[in-house]
Amino acid sequence: MASIVDLIRPKAAFDPETIAVLSAALEQAWDRLLESGSECTRPAYARAMREVVARRIIEMAQRGIRDQKELADGAVRFLAANYRYERKCQQGLSGTAVAPAALPETTNADNGEGLPAP
Numbered sequence: 546m547a548s549i550v551d552l553i554r555p556k557a558a559f560d561p562e563t564i565a566v567l568s569a570a571l572e573q574a575w576d577r578l579l580e581s582g583s584e585c586t587r588p589a590y591a592r593a594m595r596e597v598v599a600r601r602i603i604e605m606a607q608r609g610i611r612d613q614k615e616l617a618d619g620a621v622r623f624l625a626a627n628y629r630y631e632r633k634c635q636q637g638l639s640g641t642a643v644a645p646a647a648l649p650e651t652t653n654a655d656n657g658e659g660l661p662a663p
Contacts, residue, residue: 563611570602570616571595577621585628598624 578586585594601620
């Protein structure tokens, strides 16, 4: 699995403190996706989707965002807007469909404006 450090070496030079913030933001975003039951975290998709999240965090940092929560929120919102992220409906014991699990809500009003899709 690619680490966030491996992904930023060729394109940007961040100081050690910033790298620590980026790594923490990646872990925070990924933990939120895991907790939500996102289909993106399934073993078949996890490696690629974790890289997508990491690259998005790096892009945001290259544009000057250094707040860990803002980076994590932005990466989760990006995934929600651009990738299939819900669990498929499953049949409950009673035979009725169980609603899919959505990504957690973010409180930040920023919708990633000015950040182009990769």
